[in-house]
Amino acid sequence: MPELPEVENIRLSLAKNIIGQEIKEFKLFWPDVFVNATDLDPNDLLIGKKVESLGRRGKYLFIHLAGSVTLILHFRMTGKLIYYQGEHEPEKHTHAVFYLENGQIHHSDMRKFGRIQLVETALLGKVPAIAKLGPEPFDERFSIEVFGQRLSGKKSTIKSALLDQETVAGIGNIYADEALFMAGIRPERRTASLKISEVILLYDAIQGALKAGIEAGGTSFRDYRDGDGNKGLFQENLYVYGRAGQNCKVCGSVLGKTKTAGRTTVFCPVCQI
DNA sequence: CCATCATCCTGCCGGC
DNA sequence: TGCCGGCAGGATGATG
Numbered sequence: 001m002p003e004l005p006e007v008e009n010i011r012l013s014l015a016k017n018i019i020g021q022e023i024k025e026f027k028l029f030w031p032d033v034f035v036n037a038t039d040l041d042p043n044d045l046l047i048g049k050k051v052e053s054l055g056r057r058g059k060y061l062f063i064h065l066a067g068s069v070t071l072i073l074h075f076r077m078t079g080k081l082i083y084y085q086g087e088h089e090p091e092k093h094t095h096a097v098f099y100l101e102n103g104q105i106h107h108s109d110m111r112k113f114g115r116i117q118l119v120e121t122a123l124l125g126k127v128p129a130i131a132k133l134g135p136e137p138f139d140e141r142f143s144i145e146v147f148g149q150r151l152s153g154k155k156s157t158i159k160s161a162l163l164d165q166e167t168v169a170g171i172g173n174i175y176a177d178e179a180l181f182m183a184g185i186r187p188e189r190r191t192a193s194l195k196i197s198e199v200i201l202l203y204d205a206i207q208g209a210l211k212a213g214i215e216a217g218g219t220s221f222r223d224y225r226d227g228d229g230n231k232g233l234f235q236e237n238l239y240v241y242g243r244a245g246q247n248c249k250v251c252g253s254v255l256g257k258t259k260t261a262g263r264t265t266v267f268c269p270v271c272q273i
Numbered sequence: 274c275c276a277t278c279a280t281c282c283t284g285c286c287g288g289c
Numbered sequence: 290t291g292c293c294g295g296c297a298g299g300a301t302g303a304t305g
Contacts, residue, residue, distance in 0.1 A: 001297090001298070001299075003299095059299080074299080074300085075299095076281095076298080076299050076300080077282090077297075077298055077299070078282090078283085078284095093283090109282095110282080110283060110284070111281085111282045111283055111284085111297090111298085112281075112282050112283080113281065113282065113298080113299070113300085114299095129300080129301095153274095154274095154275095155274070155275060155276095156274095156275065156276080160275090160276085163299085165299090165300085172298085172299070173297095173298070173299090222284095222285095222297090261276090262276090262277070262278080262298085263297095263298070263299095264296090264297075264298085
């Protein structure tokens with residue numbers, strides 16, 4: 001499921017192929033995927049527009065078009081956005097295709113949870129889901145102090161706090177479990193119970209896990225592909241996610257599994273306190 | 274404020 | 290072999 005590292009890899013892999021190209025045609029195969037806030041025909045706003053740049057905020061991908069219009073994409077679980085040089089036939093779960101000068105961008109999503117939205121670029125920050133997002137994990141303004149401040153007063157479990165996009169943007173179930181393992185903290189711990197030393201460990205673990213994920217090309221546990229259709233490699237480096245019942249890579253203990261914050265959660269009963 | 278649950282959706286897997 | 294129930298989960302909104 002695309003979390004920050006995966007969306008960042010989609011952004012980077014697409015950018016090198018589509019920036020500067022003009023949208024010639026747009027086809028929608030499953031209309032529900034498109035959330036049109038303006039009530040205008042997407043075609044009127046997309047055709048003839050050039051791709052200017054690609055951005056990202058948390059797990060949201062932005063495709064900025066000339067003419068001050070931006071496409072917002074969220075991939076949820078199984079969403080994909082792949083660029084094909086030249087022609088490419090739509091596949092079973094292809095919901096939208098952007099036809100460019102030299103190729104096509106195919107949006108597909110087996111589970112149909114992902115959405116595409118079109119907004120005026122100037123209003124991007126006003127979109128509720130975007131406006132609510134917490135700081136970017138690698139923004140210099142996201143300091144250890146800021147992190148501690150955002151955690152303070154929370155009565156939820158620390159896993160729930162990490163999954164909450166208002167705490168920090170971009171963490172999902174995979175990187176939440178990985179960061180908590182790296183920090184040696186049990187997912188079901190109450191946020192308020194964390195010592196300052198643990199908050200610092202967790203801060204470093206969040207950045208460490210996300211950075212490692214980005215550099216490995218993301219986690220292709222099952223469905224994830226980047227904008228070139230390639231898999232990532234981080235699934236080979238996971239400490240806990242998807243490894244319940246297997247041995248901890250650090251201490252050899254059998255990894256435990258719980259349901260925390262409504263999500264499957266894997267942890268090491270020895271390494272995490 | 275927080276937790277839990279239903280909703281959306283389809284492929285996969287284990288059990289029988 | 291084939292059917293079926295359960296599971297996977299990000300964001301949102303309802304409910305307790």
